[in-house]
Amino acid sequence: MNKARKELVKLLRGIHVVIEVLDARIPMASANPLLASMTKQLPIIKILNKADLAEKQTTQAWLSYFNTQSANICLLNGRDQPLPRESLLKSAYQLCEPRASQSRARQIVIVGIPNVGKSSILNQLTDRKLAKTGNEPAVTRRQQRVQLDENWYLIDTPGLLWPRLEDQGAAFMLACTGTIRNTAVEAEDIAWFIAEMLLKDHRHVLTRRYNIAGSVTQPEQLLRHIAEIRGSLGKGGHPDWHKTSELLLNDYRSGKLGNLSLETPPE
């Protein structure tokens, strides 16, 4: 991570526009404060990615929140609504008009936390499979530069996390969405966190997927119920907590619980 950070600092000297990729389900928790301080002087296009996994209404609220906050631009991307290259270029031109006299091409860098979809965006915008992608953090190991049009180059970078995750809520949300490996924050703790959150704010999805009774109000009860209906039981018929936690997390990550946003914009 430290090497990637140093390389990014060097790269930023020749950059004209930054694309900051955020997870539409957690636009705040997926914003790296380290990146924010590194790219302060540059025009930024925020992309709320994986919008297909977030709640449409909440994502729209985030979009207007970010677009009224500053001169920067916020756009959406997701499997069900891929951002066209023309829209991205239009925003880049809007933020940084290349002067006719300026012969050197301009550069856009894609930055963001691991596994948020940076390389997928590069592939999508170039309509080619140039960058390796994969559903785990740290797939991209080095920067990759491709030409977007006659004026712009696009550069993919390795994901960057901040050195210390002090905000435990943010750390759990990053773990829920797959940015941090389970080993960094234990699966059972993450599952407990998401169970609490779902019981409080999205009870209907639990009823729909697991058919929970009204008496289920606590994370332990929910996990016990999932263990029973999915047969993830260990010795003596007791729930296998680890296996059950993975079941719940996989259901959330794969969208089987539906489109769920974990953060809403400030009032």
Ligand SMILES: Nc1nc2c(ncn2[C@@H]2O[C@H](COP(=O)(O)OP(=O)(O)OP(=O)(O)O)[C@@H](O)[C@H]2O)c(=O)[nH]1
């Ligand atoms: N559902 C959904 N999945 C996406 C979307 N964009 C990317 N993904 C998936 O997210 C995972 C990570 O994508 P990558 O493009 O490799 O992410 P990255 O930010 O380049 O990751 P690192 O290089 O590891 O930092 C892959 O499994 C992608 O298929 C999207 O809009 N919706």
Ligand SMILES: [Mg+2]
């Ligand atoms: Mg990548």
